[in-house]
Amino acid sequence: MSDCLFCKIIAGEIPSDKVYEDELxxxxxDIAPQAPSHFLVIPKAHIGSVSxxxxxxxxxxxxxFEVIAKITAEKGIESYRVVSNxxxxxxxxxxxxxxxVLSGRDMTWPPG
Numbered sequence: 122m123s124d125c126l127f128c129k130i131i132a133g134e135i136p137s138d139k140v141y142e143d144e145l146x147x148x149x150x151d152i153a154p155q156a157p158s159h160f161l162v163i164p165k166a167h168i169g170s171v172s173x174x175x176x177x178x179x180x181x182x183x184x185x186f187e188v189i190a191k192i193t194a195e196k197g198i199e200s201y202r203v204v205s206n207x208x209x210x211x212x213x214x215x216x217x218x219x220x221x222v223l224s225g226r227d228m229t230w231p232p233g
């Protein structure tokens with residue numbers, strides 16, 4: 122999708138602080154971290170949000186969660202939060218499926 126910020130990051134048109142990359146997904150540090158460790162994991166295929174996950178792409182989402190487990194293990198992170206916002210009211214500002222992975226501080230509920 123030509124106007125999608127995350128598609129442009131994947132294409133290398135916008136710089137990012139890469140954490141991980143494979144043929145299916147890309148992970149990078151958040152530019153406005155909300156915790157000492159805060160990175161995003163996104164699929165390379167454009168999927169608008171969790172609400173667009175179906176039988177044709179759910180395997181990709183499972184892969185992303187495997188990657189999250191791999192990255193956190195490599196970083197020695199044992200306790201973390203995974204968040205995906207769906208829609209503007211929930212705080213989604215980029216309409217490309219992404220998972221925030223936050224750690225390094227006590228997480229409260231509601232988030233903040």
